[in-house]
Amino acid sequence: MNILQATYRAMHKAIEKLEQVPELLLIDGNRFKPYKKVKHCCIVKGDGKYSSIAAASILAKTYRDEFMKKIHAEFPHYGWNRNKGYGTKIHREAIEAYGLCLYHRRTFNIMPGAKPLTQK
Numbered sequence: 224m225n226i227l228q229a230t231y232r233a234m235h236k237a238i239e240k241l242e243q244v245p246e247l248l249l250i251d252g253n254r255f256k257p258y259k260k261v262k263h264c265c266i267v268k269g270d271g272k273y274s275s276i277a278a279a280s281i282l283a284k285t286y287r288d289e290f291m292k293k294i295h296a297e298f299p300h301y302g303w304n305r306n307k308g309y310g311t312k313i314h315r316e317a318i319e320a321y322g323l324c325l326y327h328r329r330t331f332n333i334m335p336g337a338k339p340l341t342q343k
Contacts, residue, residue: 234250246262247262253267
């Protein structure tokens, strides 16, 4: 699954958890995979135009940063406290040295044939 499809899946899962069915979804960007029969509007640079999109963006980044700190404590050699999941040189070198762990996406083919690392 590529990053765009993963984004759609994550958004759909978030929508499913809402107690009320939204009347309109404001999507920050230029694409969205329609969710059931809920209307949506894609807005390029929407975080600079709508405070609700900006707030959602801040919440998502804050959540991601906290999650990266949490998994850094479990697998510190990947440097997730600094790279926040981006494939920096240090991160790629750690993958070469330690292999992949359960948090790495296999679909990126980071290291073909790499064995998963299951413990520190």
